[in-house]
Amino acid sequence: MIWIVFALMTGAAVMAVLAPLASRRGTSDDKVADIAFFEAQIAEIDRDRAEGRLDASDAETARTEAARRLLRAGAAPQATATLSRKTPLIAALAAILFIPALALSLYFRLGAAELPDMPLAARLDAQPERTDLAGAVARIEQHLHEHPDDGRGWEVVAPFFLRTGRGEDAIHAYAEALRLLGATAERHAALGEARMIVADGKVTPAAKQDFEAATALDPANVMARYYLAIAAAQAGQKEKAIEQFERLAADAPPDAAWLDAVKAQLATLRGEAAPVATAPATSNPPDSEQGRAIAAMPAGEQQKMIRTMVARLADRLAKNGDDVEGWLKLIRAYSVLADTEKAKQAVGDAHKALATNKGDIARIDALAKELGVGG
Amino acid sequence: MTRKGKRLTLIIGALAALGLAAGLMLFALRDNIVFFYTPSELTTKTIPPGARLRIGGLVKEGSVVKNGKDVAFAVTDRTKDLNVSYTGLLPDLFREGQGVVVDGVLNPDGAFRADSVLAKHDERYMPKDVADKLKAQGVWQGEKK
Amino acid sequence: MIVETGHYALVLALALALVQFAIPFVGARLNDAALMRVARPAAIAQFAFIALAYGALTYAHVVSDFSLVNVIENSHSLKPFIYKISGVWGNHEGSMLLWVLVLSLCGALIALFSAAIPDRLRADALAVQGLIGAAFLLFILLTSNPFARVSPAPWEGRDLNPILQDPGLAIHPPLLYLGYVGFSIVFSFAAAALIGGRIDAAWARVVRPWTLFAWIALTLGIAMGSYWAYYTLGWGGFWFWDPVENASLMPWLAGTALLHSAAVMEKREALKIWTIFLSILAFSLSLLGTFLVRSGVLTSVHAFASDPERGVFILAILVFFIGGALALFAIRAGALPTGGLFAPISREGALVLNNLLLSASCATVVIGTLYPLALEALTGEKISVGAPFFNTVLIPIALPLAALMPIGQMLPWKRGDLVAALQRLRIAFVLGVLAAAGFAAAFGTPFLSVVTAGIAIYLIIGGFSDIAQRIALRTTSLWSRLRGVPLSAWGTSIAHAGMGLTLLGLAATGWGVETIVEMKPQQSYDVGPYQLSITAITPRNGPNYSEIYAEMEVRKNGVTLAHIEPAKRFYQARKMARSEAGIVTHGLGQIYAAIGDSHPDGAIDARLYYKPLVTLIWIGALVMAFGGACSLADRRLRIGVARRTPATALPEAAE
Known part of the structure; x- marks a missing residue:
């Protein structure tokens, strides 16, 4: 179908050139055009004179000058353009060959005729199984744009935002969820954590307020208590931080996975290990009892799991590199993990592995360019 | 006047006008250009007193002191620092650790008196080499690639 | 399919542009009428195909087709419709496509409205126009292709720079381009005249309307750009002598000179060679401006592209066309018949003086813009040439020029009486x-x-x-x-x-007044004859930003004139802050307020200006x-x- 359109367009372009070449219409020559110009000029002066736009002496001077130029033009040697039979034929042949040859060869290098249009609305309406997680998020976003009052939607989408580095969007989503679904300790804590992650791990005053709101609603909320202790540590209130961590540890069930994180913080604060003051976003956050809260934690387990999967994929591709989808997935994954070096390396490896396939290389390059990890 | 004479008058007139313009331009170029330095470059140059300068670098962390409309801060290129004082509103994007360009005069005591402060991404332009330097140091994310 | 059709149309336009150059040019040399006739339909078809390509790109932006890199980088599915359209030219690739669209439009206009022109002149002019078009189409296709695709397509774009999301930007670049590129018509006719060796009053008659047309568009474009800078940048300034602004001023000055010298040439057949030179110059300066803006040699708010590969390509185009035209000029200008003479005190003489002063201004702007670049390239020394330089040089040129303008209008052609003119x-x-x-x-x-x-x-x-x-x-x-x-x-x-x-x-x-104050709510501050006070400072959320705005009351002699809401905005997606000025127009002057940081005690830093007659x-x-x-x-x-x-x-x- 698209090739029919291209053929029609090429035909139209060629015809635009052929039509004047085929016509045997006569031609004007320079001398005739000049004489016409000056004759018209004189006629105009006369008309202006008649309509009173020019006074007599002005008109006379102008007329004399134009007449002088007219005479000079009339005296010029004749230079009529010729109408040859042969040259138009050569030109026509050249055009017929040249236009399609150039257009098609260039288009084959640059174009992607096989790619259909992808209007966002149509993609969102497409069958879900053909889309990925990002597509699902996009669909929810679209839905939320139309129904901004859907608090559940905001709550579902927020962790995904956080995980894909869209921190500000995550804060907005958590805040909307909080506003629409009502305040709970978990929602406050999640919002505070998002703010904190956006601030590179610093417990900002806004985040602190959220955590305080969470503990006000549920004094036992582990995540909020943990981060409030961190906040105290960041503010230099060492004693207070130690005391809060100690109480947290005392309240913990013995098998709680987050206990280690608390103990590590305590050790740091007491100066037992190298004093790493603030790295909550990268150290293991506490594993609170609420499943939803865990899902909202981007830092620890999930990163780890993703990294394992990515490592597995990288191994597989290192053994068998003939898998363009795999490479695309790997580059994208490194980029999501903000590991630009590895992403660049993967682009390079993919180039080597797929060297024989130009189309695949182009896709790799396009992705690399899009993600800004091009070599 | 003869044809030649008229033409000569024209040419002389033209040359006089062009000469005047060129003279003006040279005069203006001598007095009105502003040299652009980083704090470390500044230490290697001898600056005539009262010369207008433009200094680019980063706002040193923890150096900003505000007192009403008077602001003092240090511009650093991570090698040398330069103390700057300024009176007025700071631009929207002025922040510690971010790129900044200041215009002004060097005081005899070695401090810099700025009469204009432009911040990174500021609406007015940021000289390319500051941007390059900031990019090299990974501070500048860039508006677009 | 629409997208790829647009892409193919762009490639076809390149082929047609080359045909539009080659066949009519050969035809003019062989004096073959049929070959020369090819120019007109080729120019019109080239325009049609580029328009198709442009339409396809606009479609992709409007429907958020994120399989195009250009759409990903400059659009967002939730961006307001108007900015989806203006976003097409709010980026490097799209703006270059708009550039060639306007260029081919100029070609099509020559083709449509040139029946009165001799065949050979038209054929040569359209051939040159075709060659310029081919060079820029090649530039777009090879280095800045707006139709580059990505698969799989992402689900969201990165949005347009918030500073560019403004109605002022929606109309400013197309007008500016119409002016810039409009001079290509004059350039092509000048080159054609040099190639054909025929330069006379009829030529000037053909060229003048095009010059006027380009000049009008450029005047409006510059004015709009300046007003846009004035109200979006929050500094109350309307002209910063930024190289990007100078890039539009240079062709304007050359174009203004051309407008006047072409009048002399049409009326009196004098100043022919000079007029031809200016015709070349006006478009050359447009090209220079395009190079400065598009190559990334400057970094400024307008320069949304920086890529050395592109820079070198545009530089090559620049050198080829300016160098080619000037070489042609050097070879042919001497052989041209000289025109009529006139007394120094006459309309012609006054226009010559006008041209000298305008050219001197233009040279000043060119030197002020290029000198820092050249100095840095040669010595590594970095300087900035700003308002003081331009004011020192341009004011002594501009004021006499203004004083001479009415005198020139009073002088008759050929020979005049200065005393009589002054008396009038x-x-x-x-x-x-x-x-x-x-x-x-x-x-x-x-x-x-x-x-x-x-x-x-x-x-x-x-x-x-x-x-x-x-x-x-x-x-x-x-x-x-x-x-x-x-x-x-x-x-x-x-x-x-x-x-x-x-x-x-x-x-x-x-006579303006500028004050920087720490404004406390409910307290009145004098700005010139006006008093400003803040009634409230409130945060507010916009579609893609959050802001703090101050409700300000503007009074004069106790009478409340207006309420303004200067604001400080923060755009989350790009983490950019931006001031939104509050402006009241009163009479011909304006009161302009921009706010800065707020203080814990409820006060807020504010920049207040009174600008009498500024709207003029x-x-x-x-x-x-x-x-x-x-x-x-x-x-x-x-x-x-x-x-x-x-x-x-x-x-x-x-x-």
């Missing part, structure tokens, strides 16, 4: 002096502002003195006397008066463009009419 201007002169005295009494210093304002008033009145005296002298009815004044004479007077208005607005900047700067530009439009509408210059009735040159008209 005595009313304007006296009023100018009185106005200066009045301004001095009202505002006092600075001296420069008073002098400039006086000259501006004299210029406005002097511009119309010629027409007024013509009407007063005649004995017929007022209506027929008014009818007797050609439209182009009105155009001259109006455009000159517009210049006067702009000058007055510029002079008044010296832009009103003047609109008036200038209107004057240009009057001239363009004159029967003798009308582009479209020329096809049916080849028009004539009127001796008396005062351009």
